[in-house]
Amino acid sequence: AQTVTQSQPEMSVQEAETVTLSCTYDTSESDYYLFWYKQPPSRQMILVIRQEAYKQQNATENRFSVNFQKAAKSFSLKISDSQLGDAAMYFCAYQGKTSGSRLTFGEGTQLTVNP
Amino acid sequence: EPEVTQTPSHQVTQMGQEVILRCVPISNHLYFYWYRQILGQKVEFLVSFYNNEISEKSEIFDDQFSVERPDGSNFTLKIRSTKLEDSAMYFCASKRLAKNIQYFGAGTRLSVL
Numbered sequence: 001a002q003t004v005t006q007s008q009p010e011m012s013v014q015e016a017e018t019v020t021l022s023c024t025y026d027t028s029e030s031d032y033y034l035f036w037y038k039q040p041p042s043r044q045m046i047l048v049i050r051q052e053a054y055k056q057q058n059a060t061e062n063r064f065s066v067n068f069q070k071a072a073k074s075f076s077l078k079i080s081d082s083q084l085g086d087a088a089m090y091f092c093a094y095q096g097k098t099s100g101s102r103l104t105f106g107e108g109t110q111l112t113v114n115p
Numbered sequence: 116e117p118e119v120t121q122t123p124s125h126q127v128t129q130m131g132q133e134v135i136l137r138c139v140p141i142s143n144h145l146y147f148y149w150y151r152q153i154l155g156q157k158v159e160f161l162v163s164f165y166n167n168e169i170s171e172k173s174e175i176f177d178d179q180f181s182v183e184r185p186d187g188s189n190f191t192l193k194i195r196s197t198k199l200e201d202s203a204m205y206f207c208a209s210k211r212l213a214k215n216i217q218y219f220g221a222g223t224r225l226s227v228l
Binding site for chain 1: 171219
């Protein structure tokens, strides 16, 4: 079974600074998807960024980028120019290649942005 | 932009009662999911649904749970006899056939007293 681990329960960053959230996963599959979801206090789950494992190029989405290290099974999220609105719980998630597969989530990292 | 809609936003029930949580997935999506999140814990998969049948379910999804797509738009999760430990946030998600991204609703907070 796949597992996802986020070893940082809490992180903090100064507004306008850069922060990196860590995620590792375990799988025997060679092709899969990885995601970062954001959960603000409203508890809505919002997709931040997605990475397809067969693509070597790291995904970017405006101020959000990932560092995907397939051999190390590592998938970190970098938030540049942090804004107060980035404060939220961030979940890393894994999905197998099979269409319709479940998402397996990590424990989450609570990010605080200090003004 | 289309979104997944869940009702109610908060449901309070007595232990042993039946509850139905409702979801309206995005209209052209074909895969539907339920997840739950107990307060302070990670999000856990419950069940996925495709082509009018369950395609996968977790060990959490026991005989107390059932899902249904009663018409062309709604997707429901029924808990037959609620327990205190069913108190959680329940999220519905949906996905298109071609694109592998699950879009989540805002969730229903279920409180079992």
